[in-house]
Amino acid sequence: MELLNALILMANFVLVPALAYGSQLALGALGVTLIYGILRFSNFAHGDTMAFGTMAVILFTWWFQSMGINLGPLPTALLALPFGIAICAGFVLATDKLVYKFYRQQRAAPVIYVIASVGVMFVLNGIVRFIIGPDDQAFADGERFIVRARSFKEWTGLEEGLTIKVSQGITVITAVLVVAALFWFLNRTRTGKSMRAFSDNEDLALLSGINPDKVVMVTWIIAAALATIAGTLYGLDKSFKPFTYFQLLLPIFAAAIVGGLGNPLGAIAGGYVIAFSEIMVTYAYKKFIGYMAPGDWSPDSLLQLLGTNYKFSVSFVILLLVLLLRPTGLFKGKSV
Amino acid sequence: MKHILKTTAAALALTAGVASAEDVKLGVFLGFTGPLESLVANMAPGAETAITEVSESGKFMGGSTVTAVRADTTCIDSAAATAAAERLITSDKVSGIVGGDCSGVTTAALTNVALPNGMVMISPSATSPALSTVEDNGLFFRTAPSDARQGVVMSDIIMDRGFKEVALTYTNNDYGKGLADAFQAAFEAAGGKVTISTPHEDGKADYSAEVGALQSAGGEILVVAGYLDQGGKGIIQASLDTDAFDTFVLPDGMVGDALPEAIGDDLNGSFGQAPGSDSEGAGKLVELAGDAYNATSPFSAESYDAAALIMLAMQAANSTDPAAYKEKVMDVANAPGEKILPGELGKALDILAAGGEIDYVGASNVELIGAGESAGNYREIEIKDAALSTVGYR
Secondary structure (H helix, E strand, O other): OHHHHHHHHHHHHHHHHHHHHHHHHHHHHHHHHHHHHHHOOOOOOHHHHHHHHHHHHHHHHHHHHHHOOOEOOEOOHHHHHHHHHHHHHHHHHHHHHHHHHHHHHHOOOHHHHHHHHHHHHHHHHHHHHHHHOOOOEOOOOOOOEEEOHHHHHHHHOOOOOOOEEHHHHHHHHHHHHHHHHHHHHHHHOHHHHHHHHHHHOHHHHHHOOOOHHHHHHHHHHHHHHHHHHHHHHHHHHOOEOHHHHHHHHHHHHHHHHHHOOOOHHHHHHHHHHHHHHHHHHOOEOHHHHHHHOOOOOOOOOOOEOOOHHHHHHHHHHHHHHHHHHOOOOOOOOOOO | OHHHHHHHHHHHHHHHHOOOOOEEEEEEEEOOOOOOHHHHHHHHHHHHHHHHHHHHHOOOOOOOEEEEEEEEOOOOOHHHHHHHHHHHHHOOOOOEEEEOOOHHHHHHHHHHHHHHHOOOEEEOOOOOHHHHOOOOOOOEEEEEEOHHHHHHHHHHHHHHOOOOEEEEEEEOOHHHHHHHHHHHHHHHHOOOEEEEEEEEOOOOOOOHHHHHHHHHHOOOEEEEEOOOOOHHHHHHHHHHHOOOOOOEEEOHHHOOOHHHHHHHHHHOOOEEEEEOOOOHHHHHHHHHHOOOOOOOOOOHHHHHHHHHHHHHHHHHHOOOOHHHHHHHHHHHHOOOOEEEOOOOHHHHHHHHHOOOOEEEOOOOOOOEEOOOEEOOOEEEEEEEOOEEEEEEEO
8 A cells, every 4th residue: 555655656746747748858859850860950949849830729729619619528729730730831841941941052061050040949939929929828628637636546545646637648649659650751651761861871862862852841841740749738738838938949959969869769768868857856755755664654854866946957967968978869869 | 607507506406406396207117027917917007096196186396297107127137127227217317216026126126226326216015025134225115014024924824724734835036035934934933844945937837846846745735935927826736736735825926816717716725915904095095996907906005105105205305306305205104194095195295295294004004114114914815716805914
C-alpha cells in the first residue's frame, strides 16, 4: 500500500506532467532539427511559428464553436488542426520565398540565415499579437480529465490521487502517431529519401537529380505541421499566450542540441531528457521517501535538490555538459 | 538690468508659489499594461474621479483646474517605469504623482526620478515593507498599508479558521517576497508552520514543477502571494488539476473578479483579504463611480484617496510646489479637523482656504502613520458560488 502510494505520487507529479511536456518539446525540437539538417540553419523563428500556427487553429476553433460543431469529449481544436496547418504552411512557404530563397541562391553562410530567422521571428511576433492580442486565450473544450484525482482516490482507496488530463493523453498519443508517420515518411517514401540524401550531401544529391526546390518545400511544410501540432498541444495542455511560445524556443533548442542537431531520433530523446530533468531535479522528495521508508518515519527536510526557481537553469546545465563532453549530442548529430 | 532680473525672479517665484488660476497637472502613474492591468482598470478612474471632482468645484487654489496625465509603470519593468516617470516630470510638468502601483517599479521611480527631482509620490497600492524605510526626503506616501501589516492580518484570518500548517508560494519580485516574509514571520510567531516557501515566475505556462514541490512539502492549504492575471492563476489551476490543494489563501494581488471567473466552482471555499473598509466613504465612492467602473475593486478607493490627498495638501500649503505641500500631507490626512468623505472635496477645499483644519477620511479610512503609510484596513473575502463575497472587515 505504501509502495503504491509512493508510485502514484511520482506518477501524478513527475511522470504524467513530464511525459506531456516532453512530448510537446520533442515535437518542437523535431521541427528545429529537420530545418537544421536539411536547410542547414538554426531557425530562431520556430517558437513564433508555433504561436502563428496555434493562432490559426484557435481562430478556426472559435469559428467551429460558433457554428456548434464539436467533437464531443475531445477538444474542437483537433478538428481545426488541419486547417491551422494549411495556413501555417502557406505562411512559412511565403516567408521562404520572400526571405530565405534569396540567401539560398547566394549560398550564404549559416550565420546569415540565423540572423534572417531572428528578423522573421520579430515580424511573426508582431503579426500574432496584431491578430489575436498579447493575452491568454482559452480554446480548450470538451472533457477536461481522463482520470481525476478525487475519483481515483475514491475508486482505489489510496491516499494519493492520479490525474490524467485529456490534453495530456492527446498529447502523448498524437506525439507517437506523428513521430511514427514522420519516420515512415523519411525512411520509406521517395521524397523522404531524397530529403535525407539532401541532408547528407547537398552536392551529391543535386548531381543525382534531386529537385532541391521540392525538398525545401516539403521540409517547410513538415516543419510548419510539426510546429502547429506542438503549439496546439501545448496550448491545450497549458494555455496560449504569444510570449510563452517565444520563451519555449530555449528549451526546444536545448532539446534539439542535447539529442544531436539534425538527428530526428535525438530530438525526441532530447525533449524527454529536458522535461524529465526540469521536473525531477526540482521535485521535493519528502513525501515520496516518507512513503518508502519503514514505519511512520518521515524526513524533516524537503529533500529538494534545487529550488523550483532554478528549473530553467537545469536544461542549460545539461546543454553545457553535452556540448562539453559530446558536442554532437547524445545521438550522433552534427556538431554545432 | 540687475534690478529687472531681480524683479522677474521674484515675480517668477511668486507665480510658482502662490498660484493664480492655472492648470495643474497630476500624474496618474499606474500599470496600464502588465500583471496588474485588470486592477488598474478600476484604479485609474478612481484617481481621476477625485481629480475631476476638485477641478469642477472651482474652489481649488483660486479657481485652478486639475488635469490627469496617465503614464504606464508596466508593473514589472523598472527601466520603462523610470522613463515614464521622467517624462511625467520633465515633459508633462506634473506637480504631483499618484502612483506607482507595484512595489518594485515604485521604488525605482522614487529613487531614480522623484527623489532627485523633488517630486511628491503617493502610491495607492505599493505595499512592500521595504518602502517604509526607503530614503524619501518626506516625498513618498502611500494610502495602502505595508505588507508587514497584511502578513499579520492574513496570519490571523488563517488561524481563526483553524489551519495550522500551510504551504506558501510567492511571485518572485519585491511585492511577493516582502509579503511572503512578513506572513511567514507572523504565522510562525502565532504558532503556525510554513512547510515550504517557494517562489514562482510570472508569465510561464507550466507550473507542474512548483506544484509538485508544494504538494510534497504538505500543508492543509496553499497561500498564493502572486498576481491573479499571471503565475498565481497558473499555480492554482495546476494545484486543482492534480488535486494537490483544494483551498487557497488569496492576498490582495490575487483578489479580483477575474480569478473566480477563470477557475470556476473549484475555487469555492478559498479565502483571503484585500485592503478595504466598510466605512461610509467606501459606499460614497461607489455612488460617485456609478456604472463607469467598479469602485469596490482592490485599490480603487486608495487611488481616489491618493489623488485627493495630493490636491488637499496643495490647497493647505496654497502651493503646487512639492517641497512646500509635502509638509501638509500628514496634516490633512490625520486628525484634528473636520472629517471629509468622498464627494466632499469641495467642502474640504473651502475649509482649507479659510485656514481651517480637515481630517481626510476618504474612501479607505485614511490614517497615515509612521513614514506616511496607511495604518491598514482589510476586507476579508471568501469565494462563494464562483464569486467574491465579503465576510468581514479587519
